[in-house]
Structure formats: C-alpha cells, structure tokens
Amino acid sequence: MPRPESTMPRTQGFALISALAVMILITLITFMLVTSSTSELMQTNSSQGLMRARALAEATVAEEYATVMNDGVTKANQVLLPYVDAFAASSQDAATSAIVPSSSYSTVEAQLNSVVQTSTSITAPSSMGTASGTLTFKRFRVDLGSFSKAGQTYYVDYVLNGQGNSGKFVRKITTSGTLRLILGRTYLNQYVLLADDGGFTEGDCTTKNRKKYCSGGGYIGTGSVFDGPVHFNKNLALAGTPVFQYGLTVASPTTYMWDCTIVNGGAWAVTNAQSTDCAKPDYGGYGQQHVSESVTLPPNAFSQGRAALGGDENNQSDLTNKEICLATGQKQNCTPANGVYVPSSGGTVTGGIFIQGNANDVQLSVEGPNQVYTITDAAGIVTVIKVNATAKTTSIKTGTGQTVNLSGVPNGQLYANGSIQSLRGPARRGGVANPAPSIPDSSVVPPAVAEQSQLNIASSGDIRIQGDLTYEKNPNQNPDAKNVLGIISGQGQVLVGQDAPNDLYVMGSVLAGATGKGLKVEGIDSRLPSYGYRGKIHLLGSLAEHTDQLRALMRNGQTTNGYDDDFKYDKRFLNGGVVPPYFPATTKFGVTAFIPQQRTWEEK
Known part of the structure; x- marks a missing residue:
C-alpha cells in the first residue's frame, strides 16, 4: 500500500545539485x-x-x-x-x-x-x-x-x-x-702519377671515316688502379679498363685509345673521347680532361747532393771535388775517396748522409726508437748509422768496427754521388696473402722508415729497389703520421730490380725526372722466363717521371709478365701538406695550402 506523501524525505533537489557539482x-x-x-x-x-x-x-x-x-x-x-x-x-x-x-x-x-x-x-x-x-x-x-x-x-x-x-x-x-x-x-708529389710523356710510341697512321688510327705501343691497361690525381702532358694511350679514381688530366688535346672495331685486330684511335669499344677506363665520375695546364719536371738532383753535405740546396750547379772534400773532412784539394760520410763539425751533425761513388746496398730498418741505415759502399765496406730522433743523437759504426757518437741528427737527405745498386727495407717474415692487399701486414712486411723519420734517398744515377720500403706508421690509418720517404734519381731510372719480391710494397714519393727516365721494371723488355706475372707494385704515395716506363706485358687484356700498377695517393701530400725533405718542386707558384x-x- 502506498505511504502518505507527508511522511517521505525531501532528497530530489540535493541529488540534482550534487550531480551538477560533480559534472x-x-x-x-x-x-x-x-x-x-x-x-x-x-x-x-x-x-x-x-x-x-x-x-x-x-x-x-x-x-x-x-x-x-x-x-x-x-x-x-x-x-x-x-x-x-x-x-x-x-x-x-x-x-x-x-x-x-x-x-x-x-x-x-x-x-x-x-x-x-x-x-x-x-x-x-x-x-x-x-x-x-x-x-x-x-x-x-x-x-x-x-x-x-x-x-x-x-x-x-x-x-x-x-x-x-x-x-x-x-x-x-x-x-x-x-x-x-x-x-x-x-x-711534384701532388699527383699519384705525373708524367711528361705517357710512353706511347706512335707507328704508322691511317685515316678512316675522318678519324686517325695508328699502330704503336706503350699504354696503361686493365689491372692498373690509381687512387689519386693523375696527369700526363702528352703521348698517353689507354686500353681495357684501367681505374682513375680521381679522374685523369691530359695537357695534349687527344689521347690514344684502343679501338678493336677496326679491321686487322684493331688500332689506336687518336681521340678526345672518354672511351672506345675496347677502352673503357673508369674515371671515378670525374672524367678525362684534355688541354689542362702542362706540368714541367725539374731534371736534376744536384741540390740534394749539397743538402747531404750541409750546403746550399738551392745551388743547382754541379758539385765540385773541392766542395765534397771540404764537407767530408778530406784535404781541400783532393779526389774524393769513395765511402760513406756523415758531415759534422765539433761533434755535431751538420748535414745528411753522403755516399761518394756507387752504393752496393742501402738498407733502411727500424730498431726501437732508431732509424737505421746499413750501407755497403762500392768497396764492400759496411757502415751502420743509427739515428735517434727523440734523443737527437747519431751513432756511426764504421767498417773497421769503430763507433763514433755525434750530437744532432742528419737533415733527412741521403745522397749517393753515383748509383744505388740496391735499396730495400728488412726481409719479409713470411709470404703475403693471395691476392695481396694494397696495404701490407706489418708483421709480415717489417717497416723500413721509423715513425719520426722524414727521409729523402737520392742519387745522381739509377736507384734499384730490391725490397719493400714501408712506414712504421701507416698514413692511411694515422693521418697525423710524420714518417715520409722520397726516392729520387737525378739522371737515371728508378728501377724495380729483378730480385724484388712479388707484390712489391713502396711507401713514398718517387721521382725520375731526367729526359726519357721513369719507374721501370728491370729486364721486363727482355722477356726473361723469370718474369712471369709478379703481382702489383703497391705504391702508397706518388710517382713523378719524365716518361712512363714499361712495367708489364699484356696478352688478350691480361698481364702476363711484370707488375700491374696499384697506386694509392698519400692524402697528406695534398696541397703540400707533407713533403719529403729537399723534394723538388715545379717552377710555378700556386695555392699549396688553404686552411x-x-x-x-x-x-x-
């Protein structure tokens, strides 16, 4: 039953207010x-x-x-x-x-x-x-x-x-x-490869379809790799697929490129084209540029001789017997005696290392903090020179067994007033990998140039490389590396000798600037049986030469004798950042650093 209205509690208004408040x-x-x-x-x-x-x-x-x-x-x-x-x-x-x-x-x-x-x-x-x-x-x-x-x-x-x-x-x-x-x-180390003459010898030429084709020989082909600037003034020929990772500049308006569409097996097309059907170089995206500025190479190394004697390296005239005798402690008027000299005065080194006459052997090695030179002169006498760049001391052990200690260190210039019959680093401690890497394993190929050494090896005649020449501190892995090497032949060739190992490793700036000279594999043109395929010349640095020399023979696009070029640029050389002591320069001024x-x- 319903309850009366008067008895119900009045709660509706409070609930509404509460609901509104909550909302x-x-x-x-x-x-x-x-x-x-x-x-x-x-x-x-x-x-x-x-x-x-x-x-x-x-x-x-x-x-x-x-x-x-x-x-x-x-x-x-x-x-x-x-x-x-x-x-x-x-x-x-x-x-x-x-x-x-x-x-x-x-x-x-x-x-x-x-x-x-x-x-x-x-x-x-x-x-x-x-x-x-x-x-x-x-x-x-x-x-x-x-x-x-x-x-x-x-x-x-x-x-x-x-x-x-x-x-x-x-x-x-x-x-x-x-x-x-x-x-x-x-x-001259601004290029991984610089040559006045590309080495191509032009033979008989004909014209077909308004194009010039020639016979001849001497070219860069498949298997050669250049990781840096490359420049030729003239007479450059290309075939196959060489690699120029930073492009190619040529002062002449044309190059020779192998064209096998021509009858009788092909001929060298005289062209300014980037490629032909049988010559397809890889220019690294930079291309081949013609009619660039010609670069002149200094032809002599006499200034390096004076530097080794402690004289004026800017004097380009011929060394005299009087100068040599005075600087090496011999009589004023004499015929210089053959041998190894470290010019000094009062017990202090005043020059570099000077060799009168031929050097039968020059070996560079590293012994603790010392740069070691083991030099055998023309008479077979061995002189050992140890240079400590940190302590600034030099010790000389002569052929008689006597040791002379001097304060100071040589200025970095070693000069032979003759030829260097053998230039090498320490012997290998085993075989290199196959295929050989561009940069060697230092546990297999011991360093020849100490971490603090800045050297220039020069001679008036040929220099024959008979072994690896590598740095203690690799600049590819250590951009702040101080070690650097120059190799200069004043009037002769820089030769890769017949006793050099397969896959030769050289780190440094190489120069052979005399007319018709360059870096050549010795005996390659005689086709000796011992000269089969020798791997590659693994150069980390630069090569400047008057005429590009024969380093390999090829057949059907493959190297059969000698060495291919595996040239990598030492980036420290860019714009003159690092240069071996007394290394030549062109007569032209330019922006060598932009810092x-x-x-x-x-x-x-």
Missing part, C-alpha cells in the same frame, strides 16, 4: 587536462620547430664550410693563377717581392666572392622547412713575415650566414674565421 568538477578537471595537454603540445611543437629551424641553419653553414674546403681551393687557384704566372715570368724572388701586389687585394677579394659558390639553399623533406646561406670573403692581405724563396702566406677573412625556417620559427647562425692561403711552389680557422660562432 562541473569533471568538466573543470577535463578542461584543465585539455588545457595542460594543449599547452604542452604547443610547447613541444614550438621546441621542435625551433630545433628544426636551427638544424637547417646549421646545415647551410656546414655546406658553406664544405664549399670553402673543397671548391674554395680550386677556385682560389683560378683567381690567383694570373698573379703567380706573372710573378714566375718576372723572375723575381719570393723572399723579397710580393707574389700578389697590394694594389690587387680588392680585386682578388671581389673575384673570390664572384667565382666561389657563395650561396646555398636547402629544402627539408616532408615540407618540414627550408634554409638559405651565404659565404662572403673580406680583407685579403699578406703576412709580410712569411716571405721566403719557397713562397708566401696570405690571409682572407670569411663570414658564413645560415638561416633556417620551419613554419613560423626562424633561427639564424653566423660564423666567421680566417683562411690561410700559402702561395708556394707546387711540389680555415674559425674565430666566432653566434646564434640568433
């Missing part, structure tokens, strides 16, 4: 959560937008800096070339006269800003933003204290501006610094 509370909490989330989201988006804008600005600055380091070197050479050419033609002395006159500074500055890529732009993927940047050169000037016979140092300031945009967010970065431009003589130094960095 309002929930609404407020939800609003606060939404507001907080929205604020955090806006802050996150703002932070991400600023980060994107800054990253884009930094990217443009980085790209401009890369332009300075890469394109800048090439373009600076183009700008300064007229000045260095005019200076060379004037026969002025860089020790006293400016290569770039002060009246031309503003012109050089304007030209740098004109020819170097001075603006850049970036578009980020997915419409995440854009960026733009500029590069500006200012205040070209000279360091008056840098003047020397070898060159001069110039400076120019640079300013890099980068702006990144991501939606409404904008960030700007400005950095500035100074470039040091060293205008000096271009050293940036950052001073300021600012973000807005």
